[in-house]
Amino acid sequence: MRVNDEDVRLDDSYVMHTYARLPVEFVEGHGAVLVDACGNEYLDFLAGIGSVSLGHAHPALVSALQEQASKVWQVGNYYYEQHRGELARRISELLSATTDETGAATGSTGTVWKTFFANTGAEANEGAFKLARRWGERNLGGASGIVTARMSFHGRTLATLSATGQEVFHKSFGPLPSGFCSVPLNDYDALVATLDNPPEEMGAACAVLLECIQGEGGVWPADLEYLRKVRELCDERGLMLMVDEVQTGFFRTGAPFSYMRAGIEPDIVAMAKGIAGGFPTGAVAAREEVADLMVPGDHGSTFGGNPLAAAVGCACVKTMVDEDLGAHVREVGEHLAKRLAALPHVVEVRGAGLMRGAQLDAPIATPLVDEGIALAAEGERGLVLNHIGDSILRFLPPLVVTNEQVDQMADTLERLIIGLA
Numbered sequence: 001m002r003v004n005d006e007d008v009r010l011d012d013s014y015v016m017h018t019y020a021r022l023p024v025e026f027v028e029g030h031g032a033v034l035v036d037a038c039g040n041e042y043l044d045f046l047a048g049i050g051s052v053s054l055g056h057a058h059p060a061l062v063s064a065l066q067e068q069a070s071k072v073w074q075v076g077n078y079y080y081e082q083h084r085g086e087l088a089r090r091i092s093e094l095l096s097a098t099t100d101e102t103g104a105a106t107g108s109t110g111t112v113w114k115t116f117f118a119n120t121g122a123e124a125n126e127g128a129f130k131l132a133r134r135w136g137e138r139n140l141g142g143a144s145g146i147v148t149a150r151m152s153f154h155g156r157t158l159a160t161l162s163a164t165g166q167e168v169f170h171k172s173f174g175p176l177p178s179g180f181c182s183v184p185l186n187d188y189d190a191l192v193a194t195l196d197n198p199p200e201e202m203g204a205a206c207a208v209l210l211e212c213i214q215g216e217g218g219v220w221p222a223d224l225e226y227l228r229k230v231r232e233l234c235d236e237r238g239l240m241l242m243v244d245e246v247q248t249g250f251f252r253t254g255a256p257f258s259y260m261r262a263g264i265e266p267d268i269v270a271m272a273k274g275i276a277g278g279f280p281t282g283a284v285a286a287r288e289e290v291a292d293l294m295v296p297g298d299h300g301s302t303f304g305g306n307p308l309a310a311a312v313g314c315a316c317v318k319t320m321v322d323e324d325l326g327a328h329v330r331e332v333g334e335h336l337a338k339r340l341a342a343l344p345h346v347v348e349v350r351g352a353g354l355m356r357g358a359q360l361d362a363p364i365a366t367p368l369v370d371e372g373i374a375l376a377a378e379g380e381r382g383l384v385l386n387h388i389g390d391s392i393l394r395f396l397p398p399l400v401v402t403n404e405q406v407d408q409m410a411d412t413l414e415r416l417i418i419g420l421a
Contacts, residue, residue, distance in 0.1 A: 029056025122155025136206025219357025
């Protein structure tokens with residue numbers, strides 16, 4: 001058994017069954033390796049759904065958490081606290097960076113960004129919606145509609161579900177909040193047509209919300225030229241351009257944030273996951289002009305930006321920058337893409353950096369994930385993989401993963417594919 005029987009019993013008896021759990025319990029980790037309850041090792045190519053950016057038990061994050069935990073955990077946002085302002089400054093510096101299309105640094109816009117700290121990506125997007133609607137109230141005659149993309153994913157709250165362009169997530173939870181509609185990604189004419197003739201359930205638009213690479217939808221990238229045209233369109237019409245960088249942010253695609261690869265600057269950015277290496281942290285940032293539309297009482301969060309989150313977030317972002325993590329991600333990401341493209345039954349590899357989707361020509365993605373976990377029962381190093389539907393494998397390894405670990409994973413995955421297809 002790779003799971004403690006009592007933990008299974010308790011989970012099955014007292015935890016809501018909102019996840020179909022795999023038969024493994026991870027109790028330890030280091031870098032891109034996880035260890036189960038029986039001491040078996042696994043190469044981790046999911047990284048806490050893309051959040052364990054610096055790998056498991058990174059010394060800088062462990063030290064920051066231990067030090068802060070011995071001082072104070074929570075005081076509330078009525079007061080100043082250490083690390084919160086420093087983390088916001090570091091985020092502002094990252095958001096104002098510029099890169100080329102590969103994600104390599106080219107300079108800075110000098111823009112000042114202000115951040116609201118939350119706990120999750122969904123909360124970050126909720127804050128983005130409120131900022132956009134405040135902008136619409138003040139500058140667009142009360143326009144409040146938000147246009148998103150089909151196959152997008154923005155969270156599990158009711159408003160973020162409404163923004164999510166996948167009806168499978170909407171089932172049974174209506175009526176969802178109005179004010180949203182979705183159009184096909186990369187279809188500029190469809191976007192213009194919707195803005196010109198908005199559906200009644202949305203109304204006049206105040207913003208466009210996009211993922212530069214749709215993660216939960218299947219790792220579908222927005223064309224860089226499309227992103228540039230949407231930026232120009234929003235400028236022409238006075239709309240907010242919002243980007244959801246929850247999964248793509250903090251060097252996941254090789255750039256500090258994925259929008260930079262298009263050479264654009266949005267107005268509002270939602271983020272979470274990698275910001276604090278897996279410690280629960282979310283944030284929404286906006287250009288100073290937009291952020292200053294919010295005043296005390298407009299938004300809040302009991303735990304957002306608490307001392308533990310701020311300390312770990314500071315340590316995480318500092319380490320990413322000091323170690324030039326983006327260069328490593330670009331190098332290993334290209335190696336990962338090449339190895340995936342060479343696998344049997346892989347017909348397309350999408351994404352950037354260490355966010356990749358492998359499209360299969362056979363419906364074997366689900367059993368591949370199961371077989372990767374089962375390897376440990378056979379005395380081998382297991383694989384932690386992820387599938388979207390039955391024919392897409394999604395890869396979100398820790399950003400510290402090595403070329404050698406990519407090779408080990410690809411060699412094992414090739415054997416599993418041949419055995420199943």
